[in-house]
Amino acid sequence: MFLNRSEGLALALPAALFTFLVFLVPVGILLSVAFQAEPGVWSLRGYVDFFSQPLNRTVFLRTLKLGILVAGTSAVIGYLAAFCIVNLPATSRGSIFGLVVLPLMISPVARTYAWIVILGRTGIVNDTIVGLGLSNTPIRLLFTETAVFVGLLQLFLPLMIISLVSAMENIPKDVVPAARVLGASWFQVFFRVILPLTKEGLVIGGTLVFTGALTAYITPAILGGSKVLMLETLLYQKVNVSNDFVSASVIAMILIVMCFSANLVLKRIASVRS
């Protein structure tokens, strides 16, 4: 009964057309600027110029580094938390899971702002450190890579936990006890049983966290400022301060390529593992 294709296309077309015109075309044009350092001349000069500046290279490497760190850390914490959640009795599982998901519904501005309160010169951490006599003056915690790292971790950890919980729920019920009975230590259980069976969830979570960390704006802006630039905050600077659209487009292109490759690489790792 649903073989009338033209009817179907008519229903789907508005959405596709809308997104195409409003989104794909402008973004496409923007990205093409990355290849046109001189208007009309297609070349890779934009990229060459971009990477020839030490500041840009630093920002690029820093972004990559933080992305990987955040993804890795969230994977470790995520597995622990997910394993705990999955082993909770059903009554508390829902509420705990809800608490984990809750932060995702709240504006990143609010979530990041909290760290200012905590890490600021008169914030909790510094108050504690000075109070305990560990240091005479407040340590600068804000506007450091650590601050950005912590902020990003808090932002994206729930995504990893959600992915891993979902993957773990698909592990057949008695597989872990069976492995234990056969003599496996927890370490072995993790690497030989849990990890292989949840690798898809790990890939999804890893991709979400990595690309999220790469493309986050608010957290690096608030917690890093212009001292700790990431690619996105650099992009904003290029546009609003230097009017350098070519660099901005180059950065945009780099970000997209990085996200895309991360996805491919992680998928490849997942299937090779088996």
Add this chain to the structure above:
Amino acid sequence: MSDTFVSLTDLTLSYGQTVAVPNLNLDIVEGELIALLGPSGCGKTTTMRAIAGLLTPASGRIMIDGTDVTRTPANKRGIGLVFQSYALFPHLSAFENVAFGLRLQKLSDAQVRAKTEAGMATVGLTGFETRKPAEMSGGQQQRLALARSLVMQPKVLLLDEPLSNLDARLRLEMRNELQRVQKDTGITMVFVTHDQSEALALADRIVLMKDGKIEQLGKPADLYAKPATAFAAEFMGFENIFRVDGTDLVSDTGRLSMGFAAQANMLAWRPSGVSVGAGPHKGRVLASSFAGGHREYVLESPIGQIKADAPIETPEVTLGQEVAFDLPRETARHLVA
């Protein structure tokens, strides 16, 4: 024929490039209960959906009550269809489910209520009006689906595997229900099934289908006793089917002398037609199970496994023992390949 009510002429049905049913010709008589029987993939459901209007034929013609409905859309053919999954509307009460089609017809509220209540009474669901389908048992849901179609007074009622979702006891009840409804209303009914015992029990005529074509068409008794081909025989429960060569039965594993010549090139026996305990052949018992009124044996023989049923009175033969058996001429069914 004068009282042909539904006729399918040179009907070809396909999904994309694959032809599911090539050139089907079938005439259904008014008021009959006809079964489309066959294994999955044989085209029976495809044919039913074409009659319903859910599938447009690649070529050919469908006539219902003298009108060419080949191009008529499904909501205007005046047929009813009871889906295998019942397809009840979960967001509506039982009453509203049954009334659904009536409400589309711009009848007055009172008329809708009268017909719906009558319809529910016919299937014995009075009192269930406010229940939601999810709150009803499987058997009740099916009767509700039946009522929903019947109140529309369709010209033809199609049923997709009506009994397969039910347990044994419900199946019997539903069988009687369907027969009663058919007798009371005289509606022409076409049902699709893969279960030969269902078809035998319910149908006035059976259409046995294979690979989109009609393998055999006839009354249940005829199909049961006289299947024409090996496929038909196997489907109707003849478990011992062998090729013939002169006076021997042959298979890939050996030969067995029958002692009589056959005209056909294949012979078949029902398990109940094999005599166990006496006969010119000997076979070792590979399996034996108790089935109430008889015992079911699997015997080893030169031509392969023989499935034989012995009445409960005959002495039991244990596993591994040898027993005499016969494939008598009287119970043999002659087949063409």
Add this chain to the structure above:
Amino acid sequence: MSRLTIWVILGVTLTFLIGPFLIVIFAGMSAGEALAFPPQGLSLKWYAKVFTVESFRASFALSLFLAIFGTLAALAIGIPAAYALNRYDLPGAEMIRTIVAAPIIVPGIIVGLALLRYFVVPLDVTITMALFVTHAALVLPYAVRVVSSSLNNLRSDMEEAAVILGCTRFQAFTKVVLPNIRGGILAAFILGFVTSFNEVPASLFLSGPGVRTLPIDMLSYMEITFDPSVAALSALLAFMSVAIVFIAERLLGFSRYV
């Protein structure tokens, strides 16, 4: 794993994830003038002040408008698209799906910049219109995905049954399909609302003086003043989001659709 270990791990994780909010909530209750935790004395004056700041009121209204109508627009074209992708065998279905899902993949700041340069400026579109279109485009992928998931759970033979009982295709959609995906549509609306309301990167470039979404307004306020009112506002917004999702979960088991 012992119960104790489980609760310790979860305790630490949840403290890390949620602790900061609680801090923000209390920091906003500071009776003093500066942002600090623990707050020096408790007072709700900053929470009250939030409602008096003119720009907050205006940007809140704009964010609300975008969240509600942007999502409605996304649903208006998203529901038919989800239905078509789900029930029909469309040529190029994969391509349509990819196109519609694209806005999620591209970083928001790029979207904002691209739209500003190649949509707003050339076509001389108002900022509000640009924001509206952007938010609708950003919400659309979520709408399609959630509604699709709902449709997947609905067998198509129900629509066939309705048609055989006499419905036209459109009637079958409104009488049978819509009532049964109502939960999914509501979930999609709430997801879209929250996504749009909290959106920052794309709106960053598109916002202008006087026309700002609330998160952007908060960001610029933070650059000038450092009093607890931002904390209070953050806390209020957090409450609002949480309340919406909580009510949705109660009403229809929201988590099923996401």
